Amino acid sequence: MAGIKDIAEKANVSIGTVDRVIHRRGRVAKETIERVQRAMEELNYRPDIHASNLSSGRRYRIAALIPELTQDSGFWGESAEGIRSAVSELEQHRVDIEIYNYDEWNLASFGGSLDRALDDGADGLLIAPSTLTDRKTLFERIPGDVPYVICDSYIPGTNCITYVGEDSYQAGRTAGRLMADMVANGPVVALRSLPGTEHIGRRVQGFVDVISERNQVRPLSIDFDSTMTDPQVDAFVGRLFFENPAIHGLFLSNSQINRIAPAVLRHFKGERPRMVGFDLVPANRDLLANGSIDYLIGQRPEEQAYLGIQILYRHIAMHRRFPPEIIVPIDIICAENLGNYSTRLAVEEYAMTNPGDSATG
Amino acid sequence: MAGIKDIAEKANVSIGTVDRVIHRRGRVAKETIERVQRAMEELNYRPDIHASNLSSGRRYRIAALIPELTQDSGFWGESAEGIRSAVSELEQHRVDIEIYNYDEWNLASFGGSLDRALDDGADGLLIAPSTLTDRKTLFERIPGDVPYVICDSYIPGTNCITYVGEDSYQAGRTAGRLMADMVANGPVVALRSLPGTEHIGRRVQGFVDVISERNQVRPLSIDFDSTMTDPQVDAFVGRLFFENPAIHGLFLSNSQINRIAPAVLRHFKGERPRMVGFDLVPANRDLLANGSIDYLIGQRPEEQAYLGIQILYRHIAMHRRFPPEIIVPIDIICAENLGNYSTRLAVEEYAMTNPGDSATG
């Protein structure tokens, strides 16, 4: 494995110069830079991360900007799990990670968290923009030398180093497929929460498309206001099934199926309509386990957060480049495969005890 | 962060002695050992993996014993992908990984690969025992100081450091659930390949149980001999549907659905029976994509292999301990969510170019 010394030799310079080229620390003649870079390529140089980490005692700070963990039925708690996974693996690599929560309905709150993160000297940001609409302006506050990764929902036109998220349309199609298989011909209804969000709109579109392709009856598409109180939801559901008594399937386009399912169950004595929702949040997990709903679509929020942070670290510390977007798989979860889903992503999280314990060595 | 030097100071010894205690390299007075260990605990010592790796230039060798990549419709190629993922991440950590394939129907072939791996000085083994039945005796050949992880199918009574695999029964139940949702009441058939394998038996059991719980008609359970030639499979399918014309669903308990589906499609002009199989091997992926079959159950073979190797490395190099078994999630895959499944597991695999490329200083 070629090292910095070999490069220095091949390029007829000292290791100090090579180091300056690698880290673009300036003060090197243009011609020398090229010579060194050529040597690096020819020898296929890869820095020794151990030597590098050991030598530069510096620590990296990564800030994660996500909504309050309680919002969206606890969906953001899943993201937090992924961040914890990243912590367990990166703490050995001199990386400090901190979560800055914000109120997803409050633009100023986002701004405040962003400012705090930057004040704390974050070297990189993981940002889940969630519902904030004109959040794009906020991105302009981020200094050019602070890289960031966007996860969960996409915002066009930023210069994030990567977007990590789901393919919303395919996620909606997947929900539709399951519904179509359960309800061969009966009419179904798609409840659209957060009608404003593009992200959610694409899910509903995917769902509607598949049902239309596979079913005789076009699905109903109705807006669902998630700020309703429980009694209001109850009334909403009562009206829905009174006006459309034939409905055999119900789909909700975000994590709030746990708001609706209880009302639906109260409404039906005998066979209930089939239900498909999104996200493996605790309340939904329970509904799945006891058979109150049928399927959930998962978008791996933990994995998104974990990947985002790992990418930031590698970008910052190892100058790696990444593709502009990474699409994570869409999970289908039912009572039968629910049990094996875990939030452990990092191998380190499986480790149990202190060093020096085994008989080896 | 306390280092070896601090411990030496606190225990009134030299760093050399501390090192000997840490690595159990002997030649230290009992009383000294205790004094050092106490100091380690009090200071909550964690070795700096970077310094450690840098200093001890030693490399670790991990051998992966898996069947020929072409066997089981290419299933083991998926495992190989996971191994490649591990390579991409561990090559920076001075780990050499080599795959030793063997013929899954040939016990001697397994033994030969094992011997070669050991001869090559493997420090740890990842073993996928597959179909071999009295493989347990082979495990006795492994020297006590060579740790190993078993993946894919479990063998009781070995002293592997961890088993990484699926919950076969739940996997079967998941398949059954999907089938029951598609075929509300019609009779369905479960084809049992490799009838001898416990692993496969549990899948069939899970499938049968769910269908029995949800359907009126108990599923037929029939053995399928995967060594049949294509014409034989054709005849087998013809006979099956001639004798049971009402069958509306067909399940196969391993990756070979691609052997059967074409014959079934030839047999049916109009609506075909619903089909569920296992494993996202290339041929099955195609069947799913073009609508020839309905669902596949995935057991994440890449993740199993990746995890197994990461665990071995951490066990060998960092003396970490792991739980005796790790059960991976069961994936449900259909045409709609097929596209986003990828075999990239290591963050490193997403990285695109050489170091020193970004604008960051």
Added chain:
DNA sequence: CTGTTAGCGCCTTCAT
């Protein structure tokens, strides 16, 4: 602009 040098924390050989 470029070369030199002193560590980073740990491992390992060599003396004692």
Added chain:
DNA sequence: ATGAAGGCGCTAACAG
């Protein structure tokens, strides 16, 4: 049984 010392590959401060 224990201590001393050199070195792993890279970083960064300093000297030219």
